[in-house]
Amino acid sequence: MEISDRYHSLNAVVYPWFDGQWQRVLKLFNDQRLPHALLLNGMPGIGKVRLAEAIAGYVMCHQPLNDKACGECRSCQLLNSSGHPDLYFLQPEAPGKAIKVDQVRQLTEFMHNTSQQGGYRVVLLEPAEAMNTSAANALLKTLEEPGRDTLLILITHQLGQVMPTIKSRCQRLDCHLPNSEVAANWLSAELEIDTDAARKLLNIVHGAPIAGLTFKKEGLQALRADFLTALRDLLRQKVTPLEVASQFSKEDIEQLLGWLHGLLADITRILMTQNNDMIRNVDMLKMLSGVAKHTTPEKVFTLSDFVQSECLGLQRRQNPNKQLLLERTLIDWTALVRS
Numbered sequence: 001m002e003i004s005d006r007y008h009s010l011n012a013v014v015y016p017w018f019d020g021q022w023q024r025v026l027k028l029f030n031d032q033r034l035p036h037a038l039l040l041n042g043m044p045g046i047g048k049v050r051l052a053e054a055i056a057g058y059v060m061c062h063q064p065l066n067d068k069a070c071g072e073c074r075s076c077q078l079l080n081s082s083g084h085p086d087l088y089f090l091q092p093e094a095p096g097k098a099i100k101v102d103q104v105r106q107l108t109e110f111m112h113n114t115s116q117q118g119g120y121r122v123v124l125l126e127p128a129e130a131m132n133t134s135a136a137n138a139l140l141k142t143l144e145e146p147g148r149d150t151l152l153i154l155i156t157h158q159l160g161q162v163m164p165t166i167k168s169r170c171q172r173l174d175c176h177l178p179n180s181e182v183a184a185n186w187l188s189a190e191l192e193i194d195t196d197a198a199r200k201l202l203n204i205v206h207g208a209p210i211a212g213l214t215f216k217k218e219g220l221q222a223l224r225a226d227f228l229t230a231l232r233d234l235l236r237q238k239v240t241p242l243e244v245a246s247q248f249s250k251e252d253i254e255q256l257l258g259w260l261h262g263l264l265a266d267i268t269r270i271l272m273t274q275n276n277d278m279i280r281n282v283d284m285l286k287m288l289s290g291v292a293k294h295t296t297p298e299k300v301f302t303l304s305d306f307v308q309s310e311c312l313g314l315q316r317r318q319n320p321n322k323q324l325l326l327e328r329t330l331i332d333w334t335a336l337v338r339s
């Protein structure tokens, strides 16, 4: 990695639902009991990276004020502009790729240098589960002997995939999904939409507010609409699984499978409760109740398990043929309503 890649200006925000976590870290820091390594754990799309950035900004600030970084000292100025020489940001070289051992070795060198601005040196590493085994092993020594005034903040969206030896050397900070009321109010203010629309949006993104924001800003709404229309057309035999798979093969397959998994959960809800009020994807009610009428729980569970395990495979960076994977899934989707 080029040295310039690791510089990173901060975009620190403590979202209201993380106030408890924030206060806990401040207390540890103010009591001089802050550990050398924190592991921020929680589902994606809830703002953990911003929280990590806020923690970094706070411990590096020379004169924090009212539980916040001052925004004015030399350190805050560096962090808010081009980046700070004592902050190291480590991510995979491309989204979805592994964090490699060479990247961790460079990080270790940084950790053993002395601070350039005479304060804390902070590392943000995200996502922790992207470290392959040799990268994780290379980090272990640093976690054991981190040096004075250093803080490693590891962020994970998949705690189960982080090596136990890494987990056991970090203090865990669990970051929970905000309750639906808080999330809907926040998202409606942020997007200037009514709370009902915000609630619908949250249903699509499993309740994660920042994912809701991204969904809207990156125009994922259109992609979701196209994909859901394709799923409906498949059931009506207007298109074939092969056609749909090649139409969407360049998209984020994990995202598509995530949406499909949400639909399958809704079909299960209808099958189990005989009640349409429980479903999340309310805009697809007609299709979902139609499928529920013509399928069996066994078929839905089997497909649901398959989709989940394939998503896990994608997260583990196994490299399947994405178009084939999608086609296979879509064949099973159409088979839900065939006897």
Ligand SMILES: [Zn+2]
Binding pocket: 060, 061, 062, 063, 064, 069, 070, 071, 072, 073, 074, 075, 076, 077
């Ligand atoms: Zn400051």
